[in-house]
Every structure is written in structure tokens, then in C-alpha cells.
Amino acid sequence: MINETDSRPRRHSAGQGTVAHARVLVVDDVPENRDLLVRRLARLGVTQVDEAVNGQEALDKLDQGRFDLVLLDIMMPVMTGYEVLQRLNAQGRMHDLPVIVISALSEVDDIANCIKEGAEDFLLKPFNSTLLRARILSSLEKKFLRDHTRQELQRKQAELAVARTLQLALVPPPASRETAYGPLSIDLVLDPAKEVGGDLVDHFALGEHLHVLILGDVSDKGAGAALVMARTCALFRGLAARQDAQQLFAAPELAMAEVNEVLSANNPSCIFVTLMLATLDVSTGRLTYVRAGHVPSFLRHADASLQRLDHAGGVPFGVLEGAVYTSDSIVLRPGDCLLSLTDGVTEAAAPDGTMFGDERAAGWLAEAMRETPAVGGLLAAVRAFEGGAPPSDDVAIMLVQWALPAAQPSDGPQKGQMQWEYDLDPRPQAVSELVDQVLELLPEHGVEARVAHHVALALDELLTNLGSHAGASHCRVKMALAPDRVSLLIEDQARPFDPRQLAPPDTAAGLQERAIGGLGVHLTLSLAQGFDYRSEEGRNLTMLWFARGACPSSDSTVTDHR
Amino acid sequence: MELQEEKVQEVMVLAPKGRLDSATSPLLGGRLEVLAAQPQARLILDLGWVDFVSSAGLRVILAAAKQLRSVSGRLVVCSVQPPVQEVLDISGFTALLTIRDGRDDALGELAS
DSSP states (O other): OOOOTTOOOOOOOOSSSHHOOOOEEEOSSSHHHHHHHHHHHHHOOOEEEEEESSHHHHHHHHSSSSSSSSEEOOOOOOSOHHHHHHHHHHHTTTGOOOOOEEGGGHHHHHHHHHHHOOOOOEEESSHHHHHHHHHHHHHHHHHHHHHHHHHHHHHHHHHHHHHHHHHHTSSOOOOOEEEEEEEEEEEEEEEEESOOSSSSEEEETTTTTTTEEEEESSSSOHHHHHHHHHHHHHHHHHHSSSSTHHHHHHHHHHHHHHHHHHHHHHHHOOEEEEEEEEEEEEEETTTEEEESOOEEEEETTTTSSEEEOOOOBOOOOSSSOOOOOEEEEEEOOOOOEEEOOOOHHTTTTTTTTTTTTHHHHHHHHHHHSSSSSOOOHHHHHHHHHHHSSSSSEEEOOOOOOOOOOOOOOOGGOOOTEEEEEEEEEEEOHHHHHHHHHHHHHHHTOOOOOHHHHHEEEEEEHHHHHHHHOOOOSEEEEEEEEEEEEEEEEEEEEEEOOOOSSSSSOOOTTTTTTTSSSTTTHHHHHHHHHEEEEHHHEEEEHHHEEEEOOOOSSOGGGGGGOO | OOEEEEEEEEEEEEEEEEEEEEHHHHHHHHHHHHHTSTOOOOOEEEOOOEEEEEHHHHHHHHHHHHHHHHTTOOOEEEEEOOHHHHHHHHTTHHHHSSSEEHHHHHHHHHOO
């Protein structure tokens, strides 16, 4: 808790209560003048009065203690009042120390110089008691008002600093987890424009296979938005603790509807929240997401193609009670990079008004995949783009990356690996015979039937393409078996063709529109967990691998339809 | 691959046995093309003995479905095995084709 004793507002009326606390320094070389001022101050209720006989002694006393007001004679031996003001100014101490200069009417120019140096007011000798009283009380009142304002500001800043620390603590640290396909890493950052803000970013593991990703934006900034942000995070975390959490997040539209019900009820200020909720099944790579009015996430594939997750899944939270949400899903593969962010990134403005925009965000993603990706880099780029101006909006960024597997079977069998090699003319009959062998061989060595099926299917597709379309009359196939994967390497000298360059078929098209081509490549790329292709000096190498004990397909495929 | 044919009332039931890959699919494709040319032809493709369908197999099934639509015919696929179901799912064919659990369900579908 903040200590409230210091923050209680002082009484700043010009009454006895205020001046009773005041400490005043009287500086004059004439003892009679000092005595007179001390008596007058006592009559006003100011009892804590100190005296100095010249400018140097005044500076010493000011160094030693805190004063609320200085009554400063100008003409003094050793050091004049004007010099005292110059010294105080040089030390930057004039802004919170009121000084009333005292002088004879003949010294008007000196008075003016002292006012220029920051003196607050002046008194003429001989003293007029009414003016003396008015100016002393007025200066003290202003001093106490300023003190009060500064203390209030400090208290609020301290509170907001605590709030900011707490808000940033709602963001979990970056994480990585091992999966059947290789390491999955999640990096994230939250940067409120003010001390606290309304952007939110969160992620957590759920059960053995699910990983939940949340990124959103409350329709406002500052403390109010921060409360809604914290509430939204807490609601999702609350759902994750429920018995039916797996079902709720496996179909994230259900979790969305639950949270929306709470945030929409009793929402008089009509604050709304745009959000992207995604659940990644790390055993299959399937990412199911709901986008409620939020900036579509960027998905960059290992082959450099870019996809936006732009399925519109429903209205922002808080807009409509009983709103229905829908999800879409895609399969992530090793090498894929998923970037989610708030409009604080895309709508960040440079001093000339240019917006950061989708293209710069996508550009950063392309760069990030060559370098070590860290979302702090994108945040720095956004803030630099704003040209040092105060941030205009909160920023939340999350990057999910599936590392590309390093091992490839191109350099011969590794420890614990078995390897087979086949030379063939890839005509249908020869391909068919090879598929027969593979379907028999792999299960004999403990490979699951489904994985063996995937390997055989990919071989059938790639070799058929090679024989029928690329015109190859010879190719070499190496198949390697490691404890965690089956790898294939196909080497040929036909016309170079990178299957990844082929546009994927529209698997959502109707019967009439559905084109016949591209299916084999699509199947192969969908089933393999890793794929690479290169062509050099007339030699083409196609490399792919399949994880053992996992399949990148939906659960519906295990249903027996017989 | 072997191809068994059976006529149940007015419905032709085709039951390939083995793999539908680039080597074997042309055989099924040729037969489907002939059968699907009949006006209002009703066909069942029973995949109960097929455990492997490559894109070549998908192509002949898609071609038959398109051809049948042009002659107001119908095609029902049935008894799809898990490995094949996975391929149908990934390629988007599950939504494109009429698929029933067993042959009787398929016959019921065509009778309705």
C-alpha cells in the first residue's frame, strides 16, 4: 500500500492552520528590520522563523534546511539579495522556493532585476502592514498549493507505476515447448502507450496437446481500458481452469461466446474488445482460430508465401449479448511463423502522417525469419517509426514459430538410422512397385501404418509427377528411418520444379469449379512435417520427412467409416 | 487392383480392390467414364477394399462426379477406410462428394 500520511491534502487556506506549519527565512543586515519582520510573522501565526544577516549566510541556511518562504533584503554586505537569487537559479532551486524581495522605493530597477531572476513578489521599506500580511499569506498559500499538487502527482505516478508493473506481469514470459515436429517457440511483448493500456496478449498450455494464444485490444486507452484488459485475461484464464476447458478451447468459438456473455452484460460505457483467440494442437499442427473484429494475423510459410488469417469469426466482445462466433482452421508446419498484433503496430504514424501499415509488419516478419526473431525488434521498429514522438497507441505483439528441422538424410545414415536406396525409372508401374515395398517395409520396422501410408502416398505423388510431367527417366530415392521420423530424399536430373511454387488447389471450391490439378502436391505438403527443395547444377533434390507417432490431420480421420 | 461390379436394381456398384494410384486409377477411370455417360446413371463407389488413394485416384472420382452431374446422374461413395478418409479430408473432397458409411446406406441414399 502507498503510505497515505504524506499524501493527505494539506489545508491551503490562508488561515492559522496553514501558516502554523510554515518555515520562513528572514534575510536582512539591519537587526531592527529582522526583529520587525519576525514580530509581524509571529502575529500572522508563523512561529518557525530563522534569520540570516547577509546573502552568504542565507545560502548556508537554505542548504541546511527546508523553507517555505524567504524574505530577502536586496542591499546587504558580503552578498546582496540579487546575488543570492542568481546562485539559487544556477542551482535550479527557484522553482519550488518562493522569495519576496525587500527594498527601498529608490531601488525599483534592482527589484525588477530580482523579479527577472525568479523572485515571486516584493515589499517596500518602510513596511505597510496590510501589504506585508497580504503578500506573505498569498506566497505561502501558493507554495502550499504547488506542494499539494506535486505530491498528488507523485502519488498518482506511484500508483500508475505499480499498476503498470502489475499489468506487464499479466503477460507471461516467452516460452518454447518440444513437439513431435520440433521446438515451438512463442515470443510476446506488451507496451502500453501510457502507463497502463488496453492491449492484451496471453498464452498458456492446456492439457497435453493444446496451446492457447490470445491477443486483443480494448477500445480505449488508459486506466479504464486496463481494467477491461485485466478482466478479459482473467475470464480466459478462468475458462482454462474449468472441467470442460479442453472442449471450450478446442472449439475456441465456444470460449469466445462464454467470455462475450460476461463482457456484454452490464456494459454501460460500451467498451468493446477486438480479439484473436487461437488454439494450436501441437500433436497435429492444426491451428483453430476465431477473429472477432481484430487485425488478421500474418502467417508466413517456410517457402516465403504469406497468408492472412482473415476469417471473420464474429463481433468484438461487449457489442452484442448472445453473439455467435465461428472458427476457421489451418495446419501449421515446421518453418511456419505466425505473427499476431494490435493496430498499435499497423496504425503507428510517422511524423509526416505515414502509417506503419500491414506491409511493413509483413516485411519485418520476412526479415525476422532470416534473423533471430524477437518481437521486441518489431516494437522497436514501430517506436522508431513514430520518430521519437510519444507513443500514440498501445502495442501487443505475439510471434509463434515452429523451427525447421535441422536433420536431413542427405549425408548418409546417422547413428540409430536405417537407410534404403532405390534407383528407378519413375513410370507408374515402377512407382507402384516401390510403394508396395515401402508399405511392407516400414511397418516391419515398427513404423505406424498411418505414417507408412503418408510416406508411400508422398512417394507416389512426387515420383509420378517426376515421370509424367518433368519427363525424368531416372531418379534415386533414399529413405531413412530414425527413432522420431521417416525421411525421404529424391534426386533427379529432370526439369527443375519446386512443388511449393505451385498454387494450392481451392479445397473449398464446389464440384463444378473444382480444378483437377495440384492435388498431389497439396497432399504431399499437407502430410509431410518438413519439406525442402533445391536445384543446383542440373541436379534436383527433394527432401521431406514425416514425424513418427503424429499426423497433421484432424481427429475425424480415425473414425472407421465402414 | 481388381474391379468388381454388381448391379443392384438400377444402381451400379463398383468395388475396386487394392490401391488407387497412378498405375491403377486409369482402369477405374475408364470404367467410370462409360457408366457415367448413361443419362441419370446412379453409381456407388464402394471403397471398402481400398486402403490407398493417391491424387490420381481422386482425379478419376472427381471427373466421374462432374460427368454424372451433367447427365443428371448421381454418385455415392461408401465404406471409406481411415487412411483414405484422411486424404479425402485434406483435399476437400469430403464436402464435395456424397459419402455414406456402408453400401446399404448408399443404396438407401440413391433410392430416396
